[in-house]
Amino acid sequence: MEISTHQSHLLxxxxxxxxxxxxxDCSILVEGKVFKAHRNxxxxxxxxxxxxxSQNSKETSQPTTAxxxxxxxxxxxxxxxxxxxxxxxxxxxxxxxVMSAASFLQMTDVISVCKTFIKSSLDISEKEKDRYxxxxxxxxxxxxxxxxxxxxxGWQEESSSPHSHLSSDQGTGVISGKSWxxxxxxxxxxxxxxxxxxKHEQRKDSIKKSKxxxxxxxxxxxxxxSSKREARTSDSSSHISQSEEQAQIDADMDSTPVSYPxxxxxxxxxxxxxxxxxxxxxxxxxxxxxxxxGERPYPCQACGKRFSRLDHLSSHFRTIHQACKLICxxxxxxxxxxxxxxxxxxxxxxxxxxxxxxxxGIDSLPIDLEAEQHLMSPSDGDKDSRWHxxxxxxxxxxxxVEDGSADLVIQQVDDSEEEEEKEIKPNIR
DNA sequence: CTGGGGACGGGGCCC
DNA sequence: TGGGCCCCGTCCCCA
Numbered sequence: 001m002e003i004s005t006h007q008s009h010l011l012x013x014x015x016x017x018x019x020x021x022x023x024x025d026c027s028i029l030v031e032g033k034v035f036k037a038h039r040n041x042x043x044x045x046x047x048x049x050x051x052x053x054s055q056n057s058k059e060t061s062q063p064t065t066a067x068x069x070x071x072x073x074x075x076x077x078x079x080x081x082x083x084x085x086x087x088x089x090x091x092x093x094x095x096x097x098v099m100s101a102a103s104f105l106q107m108t109d110v111i112s113v114c115k116t117f118i119k120s121s122l123d124i125s126e127k128e129k130d131r132y133x134x135x136x137x138x139x140x141x142x143x144x145x146x147x148x149x150x151x152x153x154g155w156q157e158e159s160s161s162p163h164s165h166l167s168s169d170q171g172t173g174v175i176s177g178k179s180w181x182x183x184x185x186x187x188x189x190x191x192x193x194x195x196x197x198x199k200h201e202q203r204k205d206s207i208k209k210s211k212x213x214x215x216x217x218x219x220x221x222x223x224x225x226s227s228k229r230e231a232r233t234s235d236s237s238s239h240i241s242q243s244e245e246q247a248q249i250d251a252d253m254d255s256t257p258v259s260y261p262x263x264x265x266x267x268x269x270x271x272x273x274x275x276x277x278x279x280x281x282x283x284x285x286x287x288x289x290x291x292x293x294g295e296r297p298y299p300c301q302a303c304g305k306r307f308s309r310l311d312h313l314s315s316h317f318r319t320i321h322q323a324c325k326l327i328c329x330x331x332x333x334x335x336x337x338x339x340x341x342x343x344x345x346x347x348x349x350x351x352x353x354x355x356x357x358x359x360x361g362i363d364s365l366p367i368d369l370e371a372e373q374h375l376m377s378p379s380d381g382d383k384d385s386r387w388h389x390x391x392x393x394x395x396x397x398x399x400x401v402e403d404g405s406a407d408l409v410i411q412q413v414d415d416s417e418e419e420e421e422k423e424i425k426p427n428i429r
Numbered sequence: 430c431t432g433g434g435g436a437c438g439g440g441g442c443c444c
Numbered sequence: 445t446g447g448g449c450c451c452c453g454t455c456c457c458c459a
Contacts, residue, residue, distance in 0.1 A: 277439090283446050284439080291438065305436095311449060312437065319435070332433095 015084035047106025328353035
């Protein structure tokens with residue numbers, strides 16, 4: 001004899017206990033905000049917590065505390081509400097960060113649902129495309145943003161399913177036998193007023209996504225020491241799974257060009273599934289998508305910093321590591337090979353004019369052009385030409401990498417902290 | 430508070 | 445069509 005309401009009732013009770021802080025034995029600190037929860041519930045819901053709490057299982061008498069900075073309190077609220085209710089409040093704005101957080105917390109079902117949610121957006125793009133194809137009015141919607149509501153679906157009760165499954169074709173799904181009664185899919189017209197992120201918001205969003213997660217346990221600190229700026233720009237640990245999502249999105253995007261028939265010559269456009277941004281070329285969309293996914297496939301072989309775009313890496317390399325700017329860093333005057341020298345500071349290099357060099361009392365370093373040319377990304381072996389130095393460069397990069405701390409000419413450094421601690425690693429992460 | 434340096438996203442051009 | 449490169453504008457961090 002099975003009482004079908006028992007599970008939901010039990011979860012409801014647990015949620016009630018959480019809200020009233022009854023029997024809560026775990027505190028989660030997210031950007032300063034404290035969430036109370038039950039260890040056993042977290043253990044059962046998240047692979048991450050399972051691992052974390054397993055490590056702490058010997059100290060069950062002590063309350064467990066975890067600290068996160070990888071996502072916002074709002075995002076964790078969504079996650080925690082889901083854990084205790086089975087209801088995931090996804091919107092066009094939070095889906096990326098929720099997916100990122102779920103990825104970090106190893107909640108595969110949530111990831112799948114986020115994926116479905118995004119895929120739904122792609123389906124919308126398809127409908128949108130159809131709509132545009134059917135348009136003959138030139139004035140109709142020149143920017144492709146205005147559009148009517150598509151759907152606002154709700155999960156139907158389905159209490160008997162014992163296994164996780166998704167039925168993306170219907171846009172509905174069930175997690176762990178617990179159906180969703182609330183799926184906050186914003187109608188497109190509503191999202192139009194909310195979803196388009198300003199550059200500032202997008203940047204903040206990407207910053208949130210890329211923040212390192214920090215645990216109170218010393219063993220759980222980030223793999224290497226990093227400055228604030230590094231933390232802002234480096235990948236979160238969810239990078240790999242994000243790449244998988246990206247692959248899916250990439251695959252889906254192949255089929256979602258949007259045509260705008262309002263011009264005499266029909267122009268094919270590609271619409272971003274995450275925002276209202278429209279680009280002319282698929283390659284541009286691929287590039288743009290990285291600003292949503294946080295994917296950074298181009299590592300700098302000198303300092304390990306990763307970039308979402310090759311040209312940014314290239315620019316970074318030239319600016320930071322090749323001292324390409326013919327400007328004295330101290331007096332800002334234009335310098336040439338005759339009037340100035342390259343100075344090395346960790347993996348960073350810049351130029352000083354002879355006068356400033358004399359003031360500081362240092363010499364430039366010997367340079368090995370041949371060796372430096374070998375310094376390229378292992379994953380981009382066919383792109384080595386971009387690492388070629390200009391003729392005035394003759395210092396060995398390999399030398400810097402192998403013996404970075406020994407040959408420092410200047411040690412004033414603000415970023416040497418990260419550089420001296422960090423090994424130069426090829427393409428790991 | 431401000432200016433400079435660097436990162437980053439978008440757009441466009443060339444091959 | 446995609447990759448590479450360059451330019452521009454914006455934002456953030458830091459001195």
